[in-house]
Amino acid sequence: MALSNTATPIYYGRFRNAVINGQIPVCREISMEMNRIDSLIKNPGIYYDPDAINGFIRYCENELTLTDGSDLVLLDSFKLWAEQIFGWYYFVERSVFVPSSPNGADGHYEKRYIKKRLTNKQYLIVARGAAKSMYASCIQSYFHNVDTTTTHQVVTAPTMKQSDETMSPEQEDHCLSFLQMVLYRILLDQKRIELNLLLPKRESKIS
Numbered sequence: 001m002a003l004s005n006t007a008t009p010i011y012y013g014r015f016r017n018a019v020i021n022g023q024i025p026v027c028r029e030i031s032m033e034m035n036r037i038d039s040l041i042k043n044p045g046i047y048y049d050p051d052a053i054n055g056f057i058r059y060c061e062n063e064l065t066l067t068d069g070s071d072l073v074l075l076d077s078f079k080l081w082a083e084q085i086f087g088w089y090y091f092v093e094r095s096v097f098v099p100s101s102p103n104g105a106d107g108h109y110e111k112r113y114i115k116k117r118l119t120n121k122q123y124l125i126v127a128r129g130a131a132k133s134m135y136a137s138c139i140q141s142y143f144h145n146v147d148t149t150t151t152h153q154v155v156t157a158p159t160m161k162q163s164d165e166t167m168s169p170e171q172e173d174h175c176l177s178f179l180q181m182v183l184y185r186i187l188l189d190q191k192r193i194e195l196n197l198l199l200p201k202r203e204s205k206i207s
Contacts, residue, residue: 005047009087010054011079012037029125037084045090046118052086053079059146060138078135081124085139088118 008016016034018024026034040046057074064072074082091113099107126132 003047003049005044007048008041009048009083010050011083015080040088047089048087049089053083056082056086056142059142085119085122089115090118092116
């Protein structure tokens with residue numbers, strides 16, 4: 001399924017059908033959000049990209065694990081929430097410099113359409129026990145490792161302990177990556193030392 005300005009989002013479509021069939025009751029606020037999403041579907045200037053949201057889901061389920069090491073399977077609510085971040089896009093016209101020489105000194109400007117993500121902030125009001133911290137950890141990890149265009153990640157919570165619940169799993173992954181890099185550099189230096197020891201020393205000739 002390609003980029004479309006008429007398609008119904010995959011996970012929202014499933015949720016909407018369940019609501020219409022009476023399987024999931026919703027409050028006034030959720031109903032208002034559904035009306036907003038329906039208006040995005042009708043807007044010809046807004047595009048839905050299924051590859052982006054499915055890429056996020058594949059990353060989470062293939063690259064991340066739970067703290068006990070078991071596989072992570074995203075809840076349907078996670079997919080629905082994340083679809084609002086990764087699913088919607090619009091295009092803006094920008095003047096882009098196109099270099100014509102290898103060093104980039106010469107070139108010209110062209111008008112091009114740039115794809116921009118519609119949603120840059122997300123507010124969730126969810127009851128306790130809905131795994132909000134796990135969802136936030138998935139979002140943090142994705143923007144640290146896959147979409148690195150964001151400058152920084154911020155978590156706010158009533159207490160440091162609650163904030164740490166979101167960041168600590170992701171920080172552990174970063175610490176592990178950093179340690180792996182350090183160990184690699186150490187091993188590389190050791191190889192260089194071993195190599196230098198094996199090479200015969202050059203004797204200077206005095207004429």
